[in-house]
Amino acid sequence: MSGVRQVVVEADGGSRGNPGPAGYGAVVIDPATGEPLAEAAEYIGVATNNVAEYRGLIAGLTAAKALFPDAGDALRVHVRMDSKLVVEQMSGRWKIKHPDMKPLAARAAAVLPPSSVTYEWIPRAQNKHADRLANEAMDAGRDGRQWEASASTAALDAPARTVTAPPPAQGPPGDQAAGAARARAALASARGAAAPADDALFPVPEPGPPGARVPTAPERAGVPGTGWGSAPDLGAPATLVLLRHGETALTPEKRFSGSGGTDPELSATGRGQAERAAGHFAALGAVQEIVSSPLRRCRETAAAVADRLGLDVRIDEGLRETDFGAWEGLTFGEVRERYADDLTAWLASPDTAPTGGGESFAEVAERVAAARDRIVARYAGRTVLLVTHVTPIKTLVRLALGAPPEALFRMELSAASISAVAYYGDGNASVRVLNDTSHLR
Template identity: 70%
Template sequence: MREFIVEADGGSRGNPGPAGYGSVVIDAATGETLVERAEYIGVATNNVAEYRGLLAGLRAARELDPSATVHVRMDSKLVIEQMTGRWKIKHPDMKPLATEAARILPPGQVTYEWIPRERNKHADRLANEAMDAGKRGEQWDAGAARAALEASASTRTLPEPAGPPGDAAAGAAKAREALAQGRASAATATAAATSAPSAPSATTAATAATSAPSGTKAEADLRAARTVATPTASQPSTGWSSAPDLGAPATFVLLRHGETPLTPEKRFSGSGGSDPSLSEVGREQAERVAASLARRGTIQHIVASPLARTRETAGAVAARLGLEVTVDDGLRETDFGAWEGLTFSEVRERHPDDLNAWLADPEAEPTGGGESFAATATRIAATRDKLIAAYAGRTVLLVTHVTPIKTLVRLALGAPPESLFRMELSAASLSVVAYYADGNASVRLLNDTSHLRP
């Protein structure tokens, strides 16, 4: 009997907003990608897009071999828990999709596994390609993708991402291991798939609340943090005391740089301007926060934006802690285009229409080709994911700027984009967000300036 792995994902740039999905069918024995599916589906929520990706993947697997066993891997905890029957499906948009998914293949042939988002990059890429095509008024070119797959199949070329270039054996081994692990973890849950739409067990705020838009599915990745599970009759409540040990989270201590000459005047100061250094006040603030962090003694690594004011602030902390500073371009401030160096009032006077659009629409760019908040969120989310993977279980000081810090907090909370205008973030302030192995996030601190007091 053949064995397939289906990896699926979906995203919405607005939740609801322009949405798309991507699905991949992999041969579990060889690690070979057999089918890619992607589609722009118009305006929908993240969850609907994810379910549509699941449906496409299951149908593709059935087309290849209706008797094959299928192991589904997705980074949507909501979909996985609902399809295994552990969480109840209450949202009216989800119920028919889950019912349809459960009917594509007999439940005994399908198992489900939640995976971190960084392990679902193939399907995520396809979903974003579909959304990009939709933005151009097109559909994802499935015909070209099928032709490429047929050419690949004719030469028996195996995909390289699963291991070093050309390491097909490693790819196949990884696929088989994932399938075996998924079978073991899901053995008792698969029979419940057909009853998932009515099975008792979860309420989710993710399908009822508005999430932030983004150029990727960046804002949907923490839906598990907005989901509250309710125990079923056959699954006793575990409570906090017996919750699984997820290990130490990746903890980001977020430090806004100290004052520059532009800070007191509240002038736009992004990554496209003059790159000012710290003022005398800013240097004193950097020393104070460095002393405070040294007393706490919890920082293990320091990563900074490439701009002068952040590197100078990070340098003061690094000197106290005896650590090196790693520079990451993804932590740079938003590029404010022609607004750089201007006050809000000056921008209002010179570019009123552009400013109004920018305040109302996260996709709007500042005058002169600056960076939109949506584009910034995409960049920050990708940087966040990379750093979480690099510093799992570690405490890292990220020395960055107003917009990146507010964006990290917003994404962790699942808050809408207008929340950026409702957070106060002082120079040299500290905020903290912890990221757990199951995809959840916890905002532990925001805009602490107690270390700056004499």
């Protein structure tokens, strides 16, 4: 084929603890000269080695695509990695079983057409450039700074490369198209839905920190559209991952527990739920920021996740629970016995506040929407974990769906459950997950 552009991508990822502080590195190489064309590296917080390896692959493929944005199907990428797992899964020879790998594999498969990518396993000794980049990124994260291409010495330590044609496929029959299809099917199986084209439960952020030596280019593929005819050039969405706090002593008794009550701490069960959520997000490796309600149960849940990811927690007052006024600490039945008329009016209208000067759902929706707008503007294109409560989460989902206020009473939201909403540059939103508790089982 005339006009074919060929590049080699070498990628690696590492985790000091597995899970532990993790980072990835990737380099795009000119196969004609052996010279590096672009590098990318990033510290990704606490994650497993396999998550870091996949993140390195995604970064390398994205960098190759950015180098030749107009090449289209004429771009050919040969990937070389020392991760047998990633190479075999992306080549279609191994099944993708681990739930944390499925979204990452699907994302990697969506960067370029499957027919444009081939994979080769290489020994670690032949992957020194990418390995050094990954270690530089982890060192930078340890020191509280970002990796900078200008300070990298990875290229100096890389061995001289002998340019050769990509080798034939290794092992049993398998191909990159099958690998891409398997990645999407594995993700769909985890969701219980049809195989997606290119998105994941929580989209992996665009690889490469500020300073990464990767040329920028408009994203021409890989961004889910918000309508049948929408152009895929809106950029990466701001994805808000919504984590309800763990249980308190009031939760199993189903008592009203808002922002006007006793501000209870997590129970032993709730602390266990927070730790399991923290382990889930550490393995996923996608969360970049954490924002929490100011209430104690949320701050404790957020702290558990932040400790595992090595992130700070920002507090936003707009994420606090509804003030339930005189109903705080009571069960629904007790409120019905004591304040029957007020409860009936509250259930009938979002503008009615609970007895004793609490907040109406309309008032809560206004402040939650304002918090959403602040967070989406501040963290455009990033994946942000919001640790909050039942009403704010249901409100965010309701607003994203354009559903009426009474939809709040038609959603179940368990303690420490995960939901997610993606917000695009054109103002549209997409609900990705609702009330997922699989990480607690």
